[in-house]
Structure formats: C-alpha cells, structure tokens
Amino acid sequence: MNSFAMEWYLITLIMFTGFYCMLVSRSIVRQLVGLEIVSKAAMLALISAGALANNLIYAQALLITMIVIEVVVVAAGLALLVKNFRLHGAADIWKLDSLKG
Amino acid sequence: MNDYRLILFLLAALFSVWAVMARRLLTSAIMLALVSVTVSLIFFDYGAPWAGVFELSVCAGLITVLFVGAVSLIRAADEQNPENRSRFHALPLVLAAFAIASWYYLPAFFAELSAWARPGTGGGTIGLALWDMRRPDLLGQILMLAAGVFVIKSVFPRRNEK
Incomplete structure (x- = not known):
C-alpha cells in the first residue's frame, strides 16, 4: 500500500466522524461542527491529491477558495442559530422550520 | 508517509x-x-x-x-x-x-486511484496561480463574500420603529 492510500484512508475516517456528528445531533452548533470536520477532511484530500499530482500550487489556490466558502457557510449557519435562539430560545434544527416567512 | x-x-x-x-x-x-x-x-x-x-x-x-x-x-x-x-x-x-470494515477494500481502491494521477509540471508560484491563471475564481470569492453579507443582512433585518 502506498502512502497516499493510507492518508486517504485516515481522511475517510475523519470524514466519517463529521458525517456521524451531523447525522445524530439535533443541535445547530454540532451540525456546524460536523460540517467543519467534513470540510477539513475534504481540504486534506485536496492537498494530498495536489501533492500526488505534483500540483500543489493549484491545490492551494483551490483551497483558499474553499476556505472563503467555508467561512461564509459557517457565518450564515451561526446567524441562523442566533436568530432561532432569539425567537425560540433553542438551538434545535427541528425548530428552524418556524423561521419561514 | x-x-x-x-x-x-x-x-x-x-x-x-x-x-x-x-x-x-x-x-x-x-x-x-x-x-x-x-x-x-x-x-x-x-x-x-x-x-x-x-x-x-x-x-x-x-x-x-x-x-x-x-x-x-x-x-x-x-x-x-x-x-x-x-x-x-x-x-x-x-x-x-x-x-x-473499510480496511479490506478502501486502501486497495485508493492505491488504484492514486495510480491514475497525471503528474503536473509543479512550476509557478501561488501569486501566479491566484492572480493570473485562476483570476475568475477571485470574482467567485468576492460574490460569495457578498452573498454571506447579504445572508446576515436578511437574517437580521432592521426594524422600523413604528
């Protein structure tokens, strides 16, 4: 087994942890924590693939774009959390449906 | 590794x-x-x-x-x-x-996957990649940041004191 296969196997385990967190939790914060973990695994896979193809420059440029998107997603998610908490006093994803206009 | x-x-x-x-x-x-x-x-x-x-x-x-x-x-x-x-x-x-469970098939699949890689030249700098070759990405990033600001603005609207 080459080293990239081992790295991607470990990345898969990290990604599984994030998906599991998103699957079992009802808290918005934990959903975002799970999303962050999945995103970290995706970033590791991207840089690892860039190193494999000897193209780290492009991989880094793509990763910077990805980090910008991640920040926006987290900021929007936390804004929804704060709004929902102000309205209902809870951070439960099942109460987000009451935010519809 | x-x-x-x-x-x-x-x-x-x-x-x-x-x-x-x-x-x-x-x-x-x-x-x-x-x-x-x-x-x-x-x-x-x-x-x-x-x-x-x-x-x-x-x-x-x-x-x-x-x-x-x-x-x-x-x-x-x-x-x-x-x-x-x-x-x-x-x-x-x-x-x-x-x-x-995944140890039996994932590393073998990943080893096969890594054999498909086509090595690049590896040249250039991050500045060249970001500001020259992938310049359209910057537009996407700016639009994404604007979308984030718009989401925050729409989630917390200013209330009229009437």
Whole structure:
C-alpha cells in the first residue's frame, strides 16, 4: 500500500466522524461542527491529491477558495442559530422550520 | 508517509472524535480549533505554506471566535436541555467498526486511484496561480463574500420603529 492510500484512508475516517456528528445531533452548533470536520477532511484530500499530482500550487489556490466558502457557510449557519435562539430560545434544527416567512 | 505526518493525521482524527463526543459545546469548539491547527501543520508538512497560513488564521482563528461567540450565547439553554448522549458515546464503536470494515477494500481502491494521477509540471508560484491563471475564481470569492453579507443582512433585518 502506498502512502497516499493510507492518508486517504485516515481522511475517510475523519470524514466519517463529521458525517456521524451531523447525522445524530439535533443541535445547530454540532451540525456546524460536523460540517467543519467534513470540510477539513475534504481540504486534506485536496492537498494530498495536489501533492500526488505534483500540483500543489493549484491545490492551494483551490483551497483558499474553499476556505472563503467555508467561512461564509459557517457565518450564515451561526446567524441562523442566533436568530432561532432569539425567537425560540433553542438551538434545535427541528425548530428552524418556524423561521419561514 | 513519514512518521511525523502519520502522527498528525492520527491527532486530527483524535481531535475530531473528541470534538464530536465532548459534552460541552465550548470544549467541542476548542477541539475543532485543534483539528484546524493539526490540519494546518499537515499542510506545512506537505510543502503548502499558503494553505497552512490560511487554515491557521481563518479556520483556527476566525471560525473559532465565531463558534465561541455563538456557544457563549446559547450555553445556558443547552445545559438546561442537554441532548441524548448515548448516540455520541457510540461513536468510537461505530468508527472502529467502519475502520475495520473499510480496511479490506478502501486502501486497495485508493492505491488504484492514486495510480491514475497525471503528474503536473509543479512550476509557478501561488501569486501566479491566484492572480493570473485562476483570476475568475477571485470574482467567485468576492460574490460569495457578498452573498454571506447579504445572508446576515436578511437574517437580521432592521426594524422600523413604528
């Protein structure tokens, strides 16, 4: 087994942890924590693939774009959390449906 | 894979499991920051310093501050109505089962996948890639940031005092 296969196997385990967190939790914060973990695994896979193809420059440029998107997603998610908490006093994803206009 | 990188990967996996299993949300946010720090160290080890710097400053810094701010707001309510912890406690068992089951086919698949890579030239600088060759990406990033600002604006509208 080459080293990239081992790295991607470990990345898969990290990604599984994030998906599991998103699957079992009802808290918005934990959903975002799970999303962050999945995103970290995706970033590791991207840089690892860039190193494999000897193209780290492009991989880094793509990763910077990805980090910008991640920040926006987290900021929007936390804004929804704060709004929902102000309205209902809870951070439960099942109460987000009451935010519809 | 060298030993240093293997240890960092294992630490990232350990911190991510800890972030999921932590009972307090603040601990979870701090563990997430440690995952980011570990991931940025892995980037430095790969020879990707720009990715490491962005990961360290934005993900381990800015996003952690956002998380800690949000958690400090909802902490009291979360401690009054805690989630059912049994599914979180099952994570090590489920992860171990997944790791053992996938060990038999995933590394072989990944080894085959890595053989498909077509090596690039590896030249250029990050400035050339970001400002010249991938310039349209910058437009997308600016639009994405504008979309984020618009989301915040629409979630917290200004109320008329009537």
